[in-house]
Amino acid sequence: MEGGHWSFDNFPLILHRLELGENPKMVPLNKLPFWVHIHNIPHGSFMEKVGVYLGNFIETFLEYDVSNLGVAWKPYMRIRVERNADLPLKRLKCVKLANRVVTQVDFKYERLHTFCFICGKLGHLEQFCEVSYSSGQTDISRGWGTFLKVLDRHNNVAEESRWLKTEGGSVRN
Secondary structure, eight states: OTTSOEEETTEEEOOOOOOTTOOGGGOOOOEEEEEEEEEOOOTTOOOHHHHHHHHHHHSEEEEEOGGGTTOTTOOEEEEEEEEETTSOOOOEEEEEOTTSOEEEEEEEETTOOSBOTTTOOBTOOGGGOHHHHHHOOSSOOOOOOGGGBOOOTTTSSOOOOTTSBOTTSSBOO
């Protein structure tokens, strides 16, 4: 179970190792670990305490990737967080720097599986979104998209999904 979140058919699987005496019926299965890339961090702010702060904003900070420090070709901070899968994904945060300048940092998630572009929650697509059904609108704003996915290291493109393609066959943003 170590090493990341697991999936089946592009849907996340949530696992929990039971402790001795733990009641399986009482274990909430809603937490997923993610590696998150934080982009647009100003120079001089690549510090673990900044990663802890941003990780706890996302939800629960777990780990800071020190191997990513000072690497000129990796202009992002990489942290591991645990998120409640029932809540919308965090997209960005405005932070105030020491010089009182406000800047926006953006979050991208590694191995991000099926999620809704309307409500930002994991585990369903917009065709099955409660927000979409309850609003009754046909043209709903989509605040989430493939921009939340970390690009594939080998092909330099977002992970493709057969459900995220336009009519012409290209991946939808």
